[in-house]
Amino acid sequence: MTIDLLPDEVAAFLLILARVGALVMLLPALGEENVSPRFRLTIAVLFAFVFWPFARPLYAVDADDPARLIGLAVSEIAVGLALGLVGRFIMSALSVAGNVIANQLGLGFVQTLDPTQGQQGAIMGAFLTLVGVALIFATDLHHLFITAVAESYEAFRPGAFPEAGDAAKLATGAVGDAFRIGVQLSAPFLVFGLIFNLGLGVLSRLMPQLQVFFIAAPLSLIAGFALLALVIGVLMSVFLEGVGDTLRLLTGR
Structure with a gap:
């Protein structure tokens, strides 16, 4: 290699870094606002060196x-x-499920900072999101994001701009999967809320003088948290399966 080739090699490296850096900027856990920009840049540069050969x-x-x-x-x-964006959309399934669960348990008014969304959200959604991010790294599903970048060089050759129709189909599919997974995760609590509220309605008709609200609030929290403790393992398994299916679709595996 002569010095005359250096500008071309540097330009090629920067182009690889542009593709990888855009992904790292949105990658769950790594692309959060509370993660140091220098750390994200370091990860992107290291990935660019990996993909260089x-x-x-x-x-x-x-x-x-x-x-x-x-x-x-x-x-x-x-x-x-x-x-x-596909990875970011899939992670929003936990926020959807968390908001539904919080409303069913009477915790919809309790807001906290969701580090993955960069804004206020239901406390249950923030909890599920943090658990989901930890499990993605624990089960090595984040490797599929890296594989998706490698496979993208087959689907999108350098210089070929993604078609608007394909990009829209990918985005709508990811959003649809996020809502589907979110509803699946919150299904046990939707059933619980329906049965619990029907029971309270019957109780209020049988005993009109009873202050149902003062009984319903603590019972809803106790029963809801007990149900969450029982099913959280299954919920996270469904979430990880959905994430894996979506990412394998991207990688063509």
Whole structure:
């Protein structure tokens, strides 16, 4: 390699970094606001070095053509953002489930900071999200995100901008999966809320003088937390299965 090739190699590395960096920016756990930007940049640079050996031959780079380099950079960022948004949408399933569960238990008014959403959310949603992120790393599902980047070089060759129709189909599919998984996770609590409220209605008709609200609030919390302790393992298993299926669809495996 001569010094004349250095600008082209640097430009190719930056293009790889653009695709990987866009993904890391949105990757669950790594792409949160409370994670140091230097740490995220370090992870992205390390990933770019990992992908360099097989990704570099796919780039036809000419450092003397800035217009083409800008076009390549935009397409690479678009691919990375598309993959990262899928992961972010899937994680929102836990927020959906957490909000439904909190409303069923009477905790919908209790708000706390959700580190994965960067805003206030139901405390149950924040709890489930943190558990989900920990389990994703514990079960090595985050490796599928990295595999998705590697496989994206087959689906989206450098210089090929993602088609709007395909991107929209991917986004709508990810959002639909997130709501489907969220409803599945909260299904036991929807059934619990229906039965519990029907029971309270019958009780209030049988004993009109009874202050049902003062009995319902503590009973709802106690029974709800007991149900959560019983089914949380199953809920997280369903979530991890849904995440794995979505990511395997991206990787074509």
